[in-house]
Amino acid sequence: MVDHVGKVVLPGETLSDFKESEKTYKVILGPGLRQESDDIIVSKPGIVRFKEPNVYWVDSNQKRYVPVKGDSVIGIVTNKAGDVFRVDVGGSELATLSYLAFESATKRNRPDVKVGDIVFCKFVVANKDMEPELVCIDSNGKSGGLGVIGRDGGYMFQTSLNLVQKILNPDCVLLKLLGKRLSFEVAIGMNGRLWIKARSVSETIAIANAISASEYMSNEQIKEMCKRLLDALAGF
């Protein structure tokens, strides 16, 4: 089906002739493609992408986040319900985060999480038929950077999902350039939320705006912008 790759598709179209893996004879369908009995149906408008050996998905520019297992996201705790926290991750449904899913948390030793806190966490259950579930520990029970963030300042803001993917791409120079001259902490959630903490309020705002502005910029343009930004911040 190599002829579909790179083409624009619309919801409802059926695709066929997928390239299978040589070992397992399987095809992996990513976001935007769905199997309905024997057909493969497109479920969102965009461009069909293919990755060796057998992965297919539809690429589009969207802001609405759909939970995916294994994604690291930034959520806002909206309420406490019994043993779980209900966390807003920007998806269609609130996700649950068990209070035991924190580093060194036990039945007696509850983690200190308040309503309105932001948490950096990972999805362990993300399924279209079930409530998504989050954790703040890895399989060894360590936090590894996950947990409550933003207690001591910093700013969180929302961008598009594409921008987040662009920033995280190893080819993107934005964070490297900013990091050369400014010291700041950043947490990037796959749901399009970013949390930034720099030394001062103005630096934080500057970095946040630089990131939002870089959405449609090439690496060259980003370099130019960062140079200006850093010069302006240094007071030239």
Next chain:
Amino acid sequence: MKMRETPLSNCERDFIRSAIADKKRLDGRQPYDYRKIKITFGVDRGSCQVEIGETRVLAQVSSEITTPKQTRPSDGMLFINVELSPMASPGFEVGRRPDVTVDGNEVKIHPVEEKDPLPLSVHHMPICVTFAFYEQGKYLLVDPTDKEEKVMDGKMVVGMNKHREICSLQVTGQMLLLKDQVLRCSNIAVVKVTEITELIHNALDNDRQARGWETGMQYFLVLSLLIRVSPVNEKKDKGVGSIGEGGPSAWEVDNEMEQEVADEIQTVNKSDRSAEGNSRLSGNHGDDSEEEATCTLSKDDLHNPTQLQ
């Protein structure tokens, strides 16, 4: 089904509060700055697109001749229909359309004569200016963004026309306002309303001229009036219709009291100038010329805020 709005986290709230205390705003504006306004007219008569900051509104005016109401035979009717798309905010309800119907006596619809329709006779244009208050009125912001509105203690909306008549005044929130503050706000509102009214009139005049030249031709005529951002520019002609971030005031003032307000704002801006240098790149990438009437920005302009000075 009505969707939830994204909750505001403690982290954002604290950050916005501390930024306001620092006299800084997330989009790089000064406390008394309005967002950038851009007015564009469509090909057809009666259609107009307005951009205020990140918000875009499309307006379409249409008219028909009907029998006036029996009780008010000399008056026409005005209907206003507002459609809020759920694409704009998930908080807007899906599948329902909030209808607002206004029966007013302020606007009359003239009958369409032979060919050219006559413009509506708009007697005056009230314009709303919003003020947000923080920490019991200690800090004041003009034209707050949605996040700033979520954090504020209370707000005051002043509806005013260019004759300095207050048409509406609404105060919401849990705070007490002093008499001085209300007066101060109304003085700022006078300045903002004058600016915006002038801007709308300029845009309308330009549009009228452009249509005059191209009568009968189906040109794709998009006339835009871009209000330039002028953060640090001392040599500014008085009366240039520009609304932007920072900069000394170029407001036309003929009343002593307003001069005072303008001076006050100017001093605030001056004291912030050193800090502004820092935050300049953070929010605005516009250049410094304010007489431009086109909206084409070259790549260099976008990234050269200092070059043109």
